[in-house]
Amino acid sequence: MSHQELQSNVHDPRFREAKQPQGGTSVAVADLFRLDGRTIIVTGAAGFMGTTLTEAMLESGADVVCLDVMSSPKQEEWANLEAAAKKYSRLVSYLQCDQRSDDSVNVAFDKIVSSLRYPIRGLAACAGVSDNGPATEFPSESFTRLLDINVTGTFRVAQRVAKETIKANSTASMGVDTAGYNSSKAAVHQLARSLAAEWGSRVGIPLIRVNSLSPGYIRTAATAEPLQKPGMETQWVGDNMLYRLSTADEFRAPVLFLLGDGSSFMTGSDLRVDGGHCSW
Template sequence: MSNLADPAFREVKEPQGGPQVSSSDLFRLNNRTIVVTGAAGFLGREVAGSILEAGGDVVCLDVVPTPPPESWEHLEGVAKTHGGVIRYLRVDITNHDNISETFASFVPNLRHPIRGLVACAGVSDNDPAHEFSAERFQRLLEINVVGTFSVAQAVALEMKKADVSGSMVLVASMSGTVANKGVDTAAYNTSKSGVLQLARSLAAEWGSRKGMPLIRVNTLSPGYIRTAATAEALKKPGMESQWTGDNMLYRLSTVDEFRGPVLFLLGDASSFMTGADLRVDGGHCAW
Protein backbone atom coordinates (compact mmCIF):
# COMPACT_ATOMS: atom_id res chain seq x y z
CA MET A 1 0.00 0.00 0.00
CA SER A 2 1.30 3.46 -0.81
CA ASN A 3 2.09 5.42 2.32
CA LEU A 4 0.32 8.49 0.93
CA ALA A 5 -2.93 6.55 0.65
CA ASP A 6 -2.73 5.00 4.10
CA PRO A 7 -5.47 6.47 6.31
CA ALA A 8 -3.72 5.19 9.42
CA PHE A 9 -0.91 7.70 9.05
CA ARG A 10 -1.61 11.02 7.36
CA GLU A 11 1.47 12.33 5.61
CA VAL A 12 0.53 14.39 2.57
CA LYS A 13 2.67 16.94 0.80
CA GLU A 14 -0.12 19.42 0.11
CA PRO A 15 -3.56 19.97 1.72
CA GLN A 16 -6.44 18.39 -0.12
CA GLY A 17 -9.12 20.69 1.27
CA GLY A 18 -10.44 20.31 4.80
CA PRO A 19 -9.10 18.33 7.73
CA GLN A 20 -8.27 14.69 7.03
CA VAL A 21 -7.92 13.66 10.69
CA SER A 22 -10.33 14.64 13.42
CA SER A 23 -8.99 16.78 16.24
CA SER A 24 -9.56 13.95 18.71
CA ASP A 25 -7.25 11.71 16.66
CA LEU A 26 -4.36 14.13 16.14
CA PHE A 27 -2.40 12.60 19.02
CA ARG A 28 -3.47 9.00 18.41
CA LEU A 29 -0.95 6.37 17.31
CA ASN A 30 -3.28 3.54 16.32
CA ASN A 31 -1.96 0.87 13.94
CA ARG A 32 1.64 1.93 14.47
CA THR A 33 4.64 0.38 16.12
CA ILE A 34 7.01 2.85 17.73
CA VAL A 35 10.61 1.99 18.60
CA VAL A 36 11.96 3.59 21.78
CA THR A 37 15.67 3.50 22.58
CA GLY A 38 16.94 4.14 26.08
CA ALA A 39 13.66 2.58 27.13
CA ALA A 40 14.90 1.46 30.54
CA GLY A 41 15.61 5.05 31.55
CA PHE A 42 13.27 7.58 33.14
CA LEU A 43 12.28 9.36 29.91
CA GLY A 44 12.15 6.17 27.83
CA ARG A 45 9.76 4.46 30.25
CA GLU A 46 7.50 7.49 30.39
CA VAL A 47 7.44 7.75 26.60
CA ALA A 48 6.65 4.05 26.21
CA GLY A 49 3.63 4.34 28.50
CA SER A 50 2.34 7.39 26.65
CA ILE A 51 2.58 5.63 23.30
CA LEU A 52 0.60 2.68 24.64
CA GLU A 53 -2.08 5.01 26.01
CA ALA A 54 -2.27 6.65 22.57
CA GLY A 55 -3.01 3.32 20.88
CA GLY A 56 0.42 2.34 19.60
CA ASP A 57 2.56 -0.75 20.11
CA VAL A 58 6.05 -0.26 21.53
CA VAL A 59 9.38 -1.99 21.00
CA CYS A 60 11.70 -0.97 23.85
CA LEU A 61 15.45 -1.12 23.26
CA ASP A 62 18.21 -0.56 25.79
CA VAL A 63 21.69 -1.81 26.64
CA VAL A 64 20.76 -3.14 30.10
CA PRO A 65 19.67 -6.81 30.20
CA THR A 66 16.25 -6.10 31.70
CA PRO A 67 14.23 -3.00 32.57
CA PRO A 68 13.41 -2.14 36.21
CA PRO A 69 10.85 -4.80 37.28
CA GLU A 70 8.29 -2.50 38.89
CA SER A 71 8.31 -0.11 35.94
CA TRP A 72 8.01 -2.96 33.46
CA GLU A 73 5.08 -4.48 35.31
CA HIS A 74 3.38 -1.10 35.17
CA LEU A 75 3.98 -0.80 31.42
CA GLU A 76 2.64 -4.29 30.81
CA GLY A 77 -0.48 -3.27 32.73
CA VAL A 78 -0.85 -0.16 30.56
CA ALA A 79 -0.48 -2.28 27.43
CA LYS A 80 -3.18 -4.67 28.62
CA THR A 81 -5.56 -1.85 29.50
CA HIS A 82 -5.22 -0.17 26.12
CA GLY A 83 -4.99 -3.28 23.95
CA GLY A 84 -1.37 -2.65 23.04
CA VAL A 85 1.74 -4.76 22.77
CA ILE A 86 5.08 -3.94 24.39
CA ARG A 87 8.37 -5.79 24.00
CA TYR A 88 11.81 -5.27 25.51
CA LEU A 89 15.04 -6.25 23.78
CA ARG A 90 18.62 -5.67 24.79
CA VAL A 91 20.71 -3.89 22.16
CA ASP A 92 23.98 -2.01 22.02
CA ILE A 93 23.39 0.97 19.73
CA THR A 94 27.15 1.35 19.19
CA ASN A 95 27.23 -2.09 17.56
CA HIS A 96 25.82 -1.97 14.02
CA ASP A 97 25.61 -5.77 13.68
CA ASN A 98 23.78 -6.03 16.99
CA ILE A 99 21.22 -3.48 15.80
CA SER A 100 20.66 -5.36 12.52
CA GLU A 101 20.30 -8.71 14.29
CA THR A 102 17.90 -7.28 16.85
CA PHE A 103 15.63 -5.72 14.23
CA ALA A 104 15.65 -8.96 12.23
CA SER A 105 14.49 -10.80 15.36
CA PHE A 106 11.42 -8.71 16.16
CA VAL A 107 10.19 -7.06 12.96
CA PRO A 108 8.58 -10.22 11.45
CA ASN A 109 6.39 -10.63 14.54
CA LEU A 110 5.02 -7.09 14.73
CA ARG A 111 1.25 -6.51 14.53
CA HIS A 112 1.78 -3.18 12.78
CA PRO A 113 4.68 -1.78 10.77
CA ILE A 114 7.21 0.51 12.40
CA ARG A 115 6.07 4.10 11.88
CA GLY A 116 7.99 5.92 14.55
CA LEU A 117 11.15 6.22 16.59
CA VAL A 118 11.86 8.01 19.85
CA ALA A 119 15.62 7.98 20.36
CA CYS A 120 16.09 8.54 24.09
CA ALA A 121 19.33 6.58 24.44
CA GLY A 122 22.21 8.78 25.52
CA VAL A 123 24.76 9.35 28.24
CA SER A 124 26.28 12.34 29.98
CA ASP A 125 29.72 12.85 31.44
CA ASN A 126 31.33 15.89 32.93
CA ASP A 127 34.75 17.16 33.97
CA PRO A 128 36.81 20.24 33.11
CA ALA A 129 37.71 20.16 29.42
CA HIS A 130 41.44 20.32 30.12
CA GLU A 131 41.14 17.08 32.11
CA PHE A 132 38.61 15.30 29.87
CA SER A 133 40.23 12.50 27.87
CA ALA A 134 39.74 12.07 24.15
CA GLU A 135 38.53 8.53 24.83
CA ARG A 136 35.69 9.79 27.04
CA PHE A 137 34.81 12.41 24.43
CA GLN A 138 34.75 9.79 21.71
CA ARG A 139 32.53 7.50 23.83
CA LEU A 140 29.91 10.25 24.19
CA LEU A 141 29.88 10.92 20.46
CA GLU A 142 29.71 7.19 19.69
CA ILE A 143 26.61 6.68 21.85
CA ASN A 144 24.78 10.00 21.53
CA VAL A 145 25.39 10.74 17.87
CA VAL A 146 26.56 7.66 15.97
CA GLY A 147 24.29 5.34 17.94
CA THR A 148 21.31 7.60 17.33
CA PHE A 149 22.09 7.64 13.61
CA SER A 150 22.46 3.86 13.46
CA VAL A 151 19.04 3.20 15.00
CA ALA A 152 17.41 5.92 12.87
CA GLN A 153 18.90 4.29 9.79
CA ALA A 154 17.59 0.85 10.83
CA VAL A 155 14.10 2.26 11.41
CA ALA A 156 14.13 4.11 8.08
CA LEU A 157 15.10 0.94 6.23
CA GLU A 158 12.17 -0.93 7.82
CA MET A 159 9.81 1.87 6.78
CA LYS A 160 11.20 1.61 3.26
CA LYS A 161 10.62 -2.15 3.18
CA ALA A 162 7.04 -1.73 4.39
CA ASP A 163 6.44 1.32 2.16
CA VAL A 164 5.01 3.36 5.03
CA SER A 165 5.63 6.90 6.16
CA GLY A 166 6.62 7.77 9.70
CA SER A 167 7.97 10.21 12.23
CA MET A 168 11.18 10.22 14.26
CA VAL A 169 11.89 12.09 17.47
CA LEU A 170 15.58 12.36 18.33
CA VAL A 171 16.07 13.49 21.90
CA ALA A 172 18.64 16.26 21.97
CA SER A 173 18.89 18.82 24.78
CA MET A 174 18.85 22.53 25.40
CA SER A 175 22.57 21.86 25.97
CA GLY A 176 22.90 21.50 22.21
CA THR A 177 21.94 25.16 21.89
CA VAL A 178 23.54 26.75 24.96
CA ALA A 179 26.35 25.99 27.39
CA ASN A 180 25.20 25.06 30.90
CA LYS A 181 26.22 27.25 33.80
CA GLY A 182 28.00 25.61 36.70
CA VAL A 183 28.81 22.28 35.05
CA ASP A 184 31.66 21.28 32.74
CA THR A 185 29.98 19.35 29.94
CA ALA A 186 31.76 20.31 26.72
CA ALA A 187 31.60 16.79 25.29
CA TYR A 188 27.92 16.25 26.15
CA ASN A 189 26.95 19.66 24.76
CA THR A 190 28.84 18.94 21.56
CA SER A 191 27.13 15.57 21.15
CA LYS A 192 23.66 17.06 21.56
CA SER A 193 24.46 19.78 19.07
CA GLY A 194 25.36 16.94 16.72
CA VAL A 195 21.95 15.35 17.28
CA LEU A 196 20.28 18.63 16.26
CA GLN A 197 22.21 18.72 13.00
CA LEU A 198 21.70 15.01 12.40
CA ALA A 199 17.92 15.44 12.59
CA ARG A 200 17.92 18.39 10.22
CA SER A 201 20.04 16.47 7.72
CA LEU A 202 17.96 13.31 7.88
CA ALA A 203 14.78 15.39 7.53
CA ALA A 204 16.19 16.97 4.38
CA GLU A 205 16.86 13.58 2.82
CA TRP A 206 13.80 11.67 3.94
CA GLY A 207 11.25 14.42 3.37
CA SER A 208 11.52 14.35 -0.39
CA ARG A 209 14.14 11.84 -1.54
CA LYS A 210 12.93 9.50 -4.27
CA GLY A 211 13.13 5.86 -3.31
CA MET A 212 12.36 6.59 0.35
CA PRO A 213 9.01 6.95 2.10
CA LEU A 214 8.11 10.27 3.68
CA ILE A 215 9.77 10.32 7.10
CA ARG A 216 9.58 13.38 9.31
CA VAL A 217 12.54 13.88 11.64
CA ASN A 218 12.45 16.35 14.52
CA THR A 219 14.28 16.81 17.80
CA LEU A 220 13.03 17.27 21.33
CA SER A 221 15.29 19.41 23.53
CA PRO A 222 14.45 19.05 27.22
CA GLY A 223 15.63 21.41 29.88
CA TYR A 224 16.68 20.21 33.32
CA ILE A 225 14.63 17.21 34.49
CA ARG A 226 14.35 16.28 38.15
CA THR A 227 15.27 12.59 38.28
CA ALA A 228 17.51 10.33 40.32
CA ALA A 229 20.13 10.92 37.63
CA THR A 230 20.25 14.69 38.32
CA ALA A 231 19.99 14.34 42.10
CA GLU A 232 23.74 13.96 42.48
CA ALA A 233 24.49 17.14 40.55
CA LEU A 234 21.93 19.04 42.63
CA LYS A 235 23.84 18.18 45.80
CA LYS A 236 26.54 20.66 44.77
CA PRO A 237 26.12 23.81 46.91
CA GLY A 238 24.06 26.43 45.10
CA MET A 239 23.22 24.19 42.12
CA GLU A 240 19.51 23.77 42.98
CA SER A 241 18.95 27.52 43.15
CA GLN A 242 21.01 28.14 40.03
CA TRP A 243 19.28 25.55 37.88
CA THR A 244 15.80 26.60 38.99
CA GLY A 245 16.63 30.28 38.66
CA ASP A 246 18.05 29.88 35.16
CA ASN A 247 14.63 29.40 33.58
CA MET A 248 11.48 31.47 33.46
CA LEU A 249 9.28 28.98 35.32
CA TYR A 250 11.75 28.87 38.20
CA ARG A 251 11.66 25.10 38.68
CA LEU A 252 12.98 21.88 37.18
CA SER A 253 10.74 19.80 34.92
CA THR A 254 9.39 16.37 35.73
CA VAL A 255 9.71 13.53 33.26
CA ASP A 256 5.95 13.24 32.69
CA GLU A 257 5.92 16.76 31.21
CA PHE A 258 7.49 15.42 28.01
CA ARG A 259 4.63 13.04 27.19
CA GLY A 260 2.65 15.66 25.27
CA PRO A 261 5.58 16.99 23.24
CA VAL A 262 6.61 13.46 22.18
CA LEU A 263 3.07 12.46 21.18
CA PHE A 264 2.74 15.73 19.26
CA LEU A 265 5.92 15.06 17.28
CA LEU A 266 5.05 11.41 16.61
CA GLY A 267 1.46 11.94 15.55
CA ASP A 268 -0.59 13.74 12.96
CA ALA A 269 -0.76 16.96 14.98
CA SER A 270 2.73 17.81 13.68
CA SER A 271 2.20 16.62 10.09
CA PHE A 272 3.82 19.74 8.56
CA MET A 273 6.77 19.79 10.96
CA THR A 274 10.15 18.36 10.09
CA GLY A 275 13.76 19.37 10.57
CA ALA A 276 12.70 21.38 13.62
CA ASP A 277 13.66 21.41 17.28
CA LEU A 278 10.96 21.47 19.94
CA ARG A 279 12.66 22.99 22.99
CA VAL A 280 10.86 22.28 26.26
CA ASP A 281 13.08 24.05 28.76
CA GLY A 282 10.87 26.26 30.92
CA GLY A 283 12.19 29.28 29.08
CA HIS A 284 15.85 28.62 29.92
CA CYS A 285 17.08 29.58 26.45
CA ALA A 286 14.68 32.50 25.98
CA TRP A 287 16.24 34.99 28.41
Protein backbone atom coordinates (compact mmCIF):
# COMPACT_ATOMS: atom_id res chain seq x y z
CA MET A 1 0.00 0.00 0.00
CA SER A 2 1.49 3.36 -0.63
CA HIS A 3 -0.29 4.36 2.49
CA GLN A 4 0.33 4.52 6.15
CA GLU A 5 -1.20 1.72 8.12
CA LEU A 6 -1.11 3.19 11.59
CA GLN A 7 -4.39 2.35 13.25
CA SER A 8 -4.94 4.68 16.18
CA ASN A 9 -7.76 2.99 18.07
CA VAL A 10 -9.29 5.45 20.44
CA HIS A 11 -11.57 4.16 23.14
CA ASP A 12 -12.72 5.86 26.29
CA PRO A 13 -13.18 2.93 28.72
CA ARG A 14 -16.42 4.50 29.90
CA PHE A 15 -17.73 4.40 26.34
CA ARG A 16 -16.90 0.71 26.04
CA GLU A 17 -18.25 -0.19 29.47
CA ALA A 18 -21.47 1.70 28.83
CA LYS A 19 -22.26 -0.77 26.05
CA GLN A 20 -21.87 -3.80 28.32
CA PRO A 21 -24.69 -5.28 30.41
CA GLN A 22 -24.51 -5.32 34.19
CA GLY A 23 -22.26 -7.99 35.62
CA GLY A 24 -19.36 -7.40 33.21
CA THR A 25 -20.72 -9.51 30.36
CA SER A 26 -18.55 -9.01 27.32
CA VAL A 27 -19.70 -7.34 24.12
CA ALA A 28 -21.82 -9.64 21.97
CA VAL A 29 -19.88 -11.39 19.23
CA ALA A 30 -22.07 -9.76 16.60
CA ASP A 31 -20.97 -6.34 17.88
CA LEU A 32 -17.21 -6.93 17.93
CA PHE A 33 -16.82 -5.48 14.44
CA ARG A 34 -19.45 -2.76 14.93
CA LEU A 35 -18.41 0.90 15.07
CA ASP A 36 -21.74 2.47 16.02
CA GLY A 37 -21.64 5.79 17.84
CA ARG A 38 -18.15 6.58 16.60
CA THR A 39 -16.53 8.86 14.07
CA ILE A 40 -13.48 7.46 12.29
CA ILE A 41 -10.93 9.64 10.52
CA VAL A 42 -9.42 8.25 7.31
CA THR A 43 -6.38 9.91 5.74
CA GLY A 44 -5.39 9.17 2.17
CA ALA A 45 -9.10 8.65 1.69
CA ALA A 46 -9.10 9.42 -2.03
CA GLY A 47 -6.86 6.43 -2.68
CA PHE A 48 -8.16 2.96 -3.41
CA MET A 49 -7.37 1.59 0.05
CA GLY A 50 -8.84 4.62 1.80
CA THR A 51 -12.02 4.36 -0.25
CA THR A 52 -12.36 0.62 0.41
CA LEU A 53 -11.91 1.01 4.16
CA THR A 54 -14.25 3.98 4.33
CA GLU A 55 -17.05 1.93 2.80
CA ALA A 56 -16.39 -0.92 5.25
CA MET A 57 -16.53 1.48 8.20
CA LEU A 58 -19.82 2.96 7.02
CA GLU A 59 -21.26 -0.54 6.74
CA SER A 60 -20.05 -1.27 10.28
CA GLY A 61 -21.93 1.74 11.67
CA ALA A 62 -19.37 4.53 11.86
CA ASP A 63 -19.54 8.06 10.58
CA VAL A 64 -16.40 8.72 8.54
CA VAL A 65 -14.45 11.89 7.85
CA CYS A 66 -12.21 11.52 4.80
CA LEU A 67 -9.01 13.53 4.51
CA ASP A 68 -6.71 13.71 1.50
CA VAL A 69 -4.28 16.13 -0.11
CA MET A 70 -6.44 16.11 -3.28
CA SER A 71 -8.83 19.05 -3.48
CA SER A 72 -11.75 16.69 -4.12
CA PRO A 73 -12.29 12.93 -4.38
CA LYS A 74 -12.92 11.13 -7.64
CA GLN A 75 -16.57 11.73 -8.54
CA GLU A 76 -17.58 8.12 -9.20
CA GLU A 77 -15.91 6.74 -6.08
CA TRP A 78 -17.34 9.51 -3.91
CA ALA A 79 -20.81 8.87 -5.27
CA ASN A 80 -20.45 5.23 -4.20
CA LEU A 81 -19.44 6.28 -0.69
CA GLU A 82 -22.36 8.69 -0.41
CA ALA A 83 -24.67 5.90 -1.53
CA ALA A 84 -23.19 3.60 1.13
CA ALA A 85 -23.61 6.27 3.80
CA LYS A 86 -27.26 6.70 2.82
CA LYS A 87 -27.85 2.94 2.76
CA TYR A 88 -26.48 2.47 6.28
CA SER A 89 -27.79 5.79 7.68
CA ARG A 90 -24.26 7.07 8.29
CA LEU A 91 -22.52 10.35 7.54
CA VAL A 92 -19.46 10.69 5.33
CA SER A 93 -17.62 13.93 4.58
CA TYR A 94 -14.48 14.95 2.71
CA LEU A 95 -11.92 17.64 3.53
CA GLN A 96 -8.71 18.55 1.80
CA CYS A 97 -5.76 18.18 4.16
CA ASP A 98 -2.01 18.15 3.57
CA GLN A 99 -0.56 16.27 6.53
CA ARG A 100 2.85 17.80 5.87
CA SER A 101 1.48 21.06 7.26
CA ASP A 102 0.50 21.77 10.86
CA ASP A 103 -1.76 24.57 9.65
CA SER A 104 -3.54 22.35 7.13
CA VAL A 105 -4.14 19.61 9.72
CA ASN A 106 -5.37 22.10 12.31
CA VAL A 107 -7.71 23.85 9.86
CA ALA A 108 -9.18 20.52 8.78
CA PHE A 109 -9.74 19.32 12.35
CA ASP A 110 -11.26 22.63 13.41
CA LYS A 111 -13.85 22.11 10.68
CA ILE A 112 -14.31 18.44 11.57
CA VAL A 113 -14.95 18.93 15.27
CA SER A 114 -17.69 21.50 14.72
CA SER A 115 -19.71 19.15 12.51
CA LEU A 116 -19.55 15.80 14.32
CA ARG A 117 -22.56 13.99 15.72
CA TYR A 118 -20.39 11.28 17.32
CA PRO A 119 -16.97 11.66 19.00
CA ILE A 120 -13.79 10.69 17.19
CA ARG A 121 -12.94 7.14 18.18
CA GLY A 122 -10.43 6.00 15.59
CA LEU A 123 -7.95 6.84 12.87
CA ALA A 124 -7.05 4.81 9.80
CA ALA A 125 -3.96 6.54 8.42
CA CYS A 126 -3.73 5.49 4.78
CA ALA A 127 -1.92 8.57 3.48
CA GLY A 128 1.56 7.93 2.24
CA VAL A 129 3.89 7.86 -0.74
CA SER A 130 6.36 5.35 -2.16
CA ASP A 131 9.23 6.80 -4.15
CA ASN A 132 11.45 4.02 -5.45
CA GLY A 133 15.11 4.09 -6.36
CA PRO A 134 18.46 2.47 -5.55
CA ALA A 135 19.84 3.65 -2.20
CA THR A 136 23.08 4.76 -3.88
CA GLU A 137 21.17 7.13 -6.14
CA PHE A 138 18.12 8.00 -4.07
CA PRO A 139 17.98 11.81 -3.55
CA SER A 140 18.12 12.92 0.07
CA GLU A 141 15.31 15.39 -0.70
CA SER A 142 13.07 12.48 -1.70
CA PHE A 143 14.04 10.60 1.46
CA THR A 144 13.13 13.62 3.57
CA ARG A 145 9.81 13.96 1.73
CA LEU A 146 8.98 10.31 2.42
CA LEU A 147 9.62 10.72 6.13
CA ASP A 148 7.67 13.98 6.28
CA ILE A 149 4.58 12.44 4.71
CA ASN A 150 4.74 8.84 5.92
CA VAL A 151 6.01 9.40 9.45
CA THR A 152 5.78 13.04 10.58
CA GLY A 153 2.50 13.54 8.73
CA THR A 154 1.02 10.46 10.34
CA PHE A 155 2.14 11.75 13.72
CA ARG A 156 0.54 15.14 13.09
CA VAL A 157 -2.85 13.61 12.42
CA ALA A 158 -2.61 11.01 15.22
CA GLN A 159 -1.63 13.74 17.66
CA ARG A 160 -4.66 15.84 16.78
CA VAL A 161 -6.97 12.83 16.99
CA ALA A 162 -5.64 12.11 20.49
CA LYS A 163 -6.12 15.73 21.55
CA GLU A 164 -9.74 15.71 20.40
CA THR A 165 -10.35 12.46 22.25
CA ILE A 166 -8.95 13.92 25.45
CA LYS A 167 -11.10 17.02 25.04
CA ALA A 168 -14.19 14.88 24.59
CA ASN A 169 -13.59 12.60 27.56
CA SER A 170 -6.79 7.93 17.30
CA THR A 171 1.71 -0.99 8.18
CA ALA A 172 4.71 -1.42 6.71
CA SER A 173 4.80 -2.56 3.09
CA MET A 174 7.60 -4.23 1.15
CA GLY A 175 9.18 -3.09 -2.07
CA VAL A 176 12.14 -3.27 -4.43
CA ASP A 177 14.73 -0.47 -4.49
CA THR A 178 12.76 1.25 -1.74
CA ALA A 179 15.27 1.97 1.02
CA GLY A 180 13.72 5.34 1.83
CA TYR A 181 10.16 4.03 1.73
CA ASN A 182 10.94 0.97 3.84
CA SER A 183 12.84 3.08 6.36
CA SER A 184 9.82 5.32 6.73
CA LYS A 185 7.56 2.32 7.35
CA ALA A 186 9.92 0.93 9.99
CA ALA A 187 9.66 4.32 11.65
CA VAL A 188 5.86 4.02 11.58
CA HIS A 189 6.12 0.73 13.47
CA GLN A 190 8.18 2.38 16.18
CA LEU A 191 5.90 5.41 16.20
CA ALA A 192 2.92 3.13 16.84
CA ARG A 193 4.68 1.37 19.72
CA SER A 194 5.83 4.65 21.25
CA LEU A 195 2.38 6.23 21.05
CA ALA A 196 0.82 3.07 22.51
CA ALA A 197 3.19 3.25 25.48
CA GLU A 198 2.51 6.94 26.11
CA TRP A 199 -1.21 7.08 25.43
CA GLY A 200 -2.10 3.79 27.07
CA SER A 201 -0.46 4.38 30.43
CA ARG A 202 -0.81 8.04 31.29
CA VAL A 203 -2.98 8.80 34.29
CA GLY A 204 -5.78 11.26 33.72
CA ILE A 205 -6.40 10.75 30.01
CA PRO A 206 -8.77 8.37 28.20
CA LEU A 207 -7.33 5.05 27.08
CA ILE A 208 -5.96 5.27 23.56
CA ARG A 209 -4.87 2.04 21.91
CA VAL A 210 -2.42 2.26 19.00
CA ASN A 211 -1.70 -0.64 16.68
CA SER A 212 -0.29 -0.93 13.17
CA LEU A 213 -1.25 -3.11 10.24
CA SER A 214 1.38 -4.44 7.84
CA PRO A 215 -0.07 -5.53 4.52
CA GLY A 216 1.48 -7.62 1.80
CA TYR A 217 1.53 -6.62 -1.84
CA ILE A 218 -1.82 -5.21 -2.96
CA ARG A 219 -3.17 -5.11 -6.49
CA THR A 220 -4.33 -1.49 -6.89
CA ALA A 221 -4.04 1.31 -9.41
CA ALA A 222 -0.88 2.40 -7.58
CA THR A 223 0.84 -0.95 -8.20
CA ALA A 224 -0.34 -1.38 -11.79
CA GLU A 225 2.69 0.37 -13.30
CA PRO A 226 5.45 -1.49 -11.41
CA LEU A 227 3.67 -4.77 -12.10
CA GLN A 228 4.11 -4.13 -15.82
CA LYS A 229 7.87 -4.53 -15.48
CA PRO A 230 9.02 -7.90 -16.84
CA GLY A 231 9.09 -10.53 -14.10
CA MET A 232 7.81 -8.18 -11.38
CA GLU A 233 4.41 -9.85 -10.88
CA THR A 234 6.03 -13.27 -10.78
CA GLN A 235 8.47 -12.02 -8.16
CA TRP A 236 5.81 -10.41 -6.00
CA VAL A 237 3.49 -13.40 -6.22
CA GLY A 238 6.32 -15.75 -5.34
CA ASP A 239 7.34 -13.66 -2.33
CA ASN A 240 4.48 -14.96 -0.20
CA MET A 241 3.09 -18.34 0.80
CA LEU A 242 -0.32 -17.82 -0.80
CA TYR A 243 1.28 -17.16 -4.21
CA ARG A 244 -0.95 -14.27 -5.18
CA LEU A 245 -1.39 -10.57 -4.62
CA SER A 246 -3.97 -9.30 -2.17
CA THR A 247 -6.90 -7.01 -2.95
CA ALA A 248 -7.90 -3.96 -0.95
CA ASP A 249 -11.14 -5.51 0.27
CA GLU A 250 -9.16 -8.20 2.12
CA PHE A 251 -8.05 -5.57 4.61
CA ARG A 252 -11.55 -4.55 5.65
CA ALA A 253 -11.92 -7.12 8.43
CA PRO A 254 -8.41 -6.60 9.88
CA VAL A 255 -8.91 -2.83 10.04
CA LEU A 256 -12.38 -3.15 11.55
CA PHE A 257 -10.94 -5.57 14.11
CA LEU A 258 -8.28 -3.06 15.13
CA LEU A 259 -10.80 -0.22 15.37
CA GLY A 260 -13.50 -2.20 17.18
CA ASP A 261 -13.99 -3.72 20.61
CA GLY A 262 -12.80 -7.11 19.42
CA SER A 263 -9.22 -5.89 19.89
CA SER A 264 -9.83 -4.25 23.29
CA PHE A 265 -6.73 -5.83 24.89
CA MET A 266 -4.44 -5.17 21.96
CA THR A 267 -2.08 -2.21 21.80
CA GLY A 268 1.47 -1.59 20.66
CA SER A 269 1.10 -4.53 18.29
CA ASP A 270 1.50 -5.01 14.57
CA LEU A 271 -1.10 -7.07 12.73
CA ARG A 272 0.61 -8.72 9.76
CA VAL A 273 -1.67 -9.47 6.83
CA ASP A 274 0.88 -10.36 4.18
CA GLY A 275 0.01 -13.76 2.76
CA GLY A 276 2.89 -15.30 4.67
CA HIS A 277 5.57 -13.03 3.20
CA CYS A 278 7.39 -12.57 6.51
CA SER A 279 6.99 -16.18 7.62
CA TRP A 280 9.32 -17.87 5.15
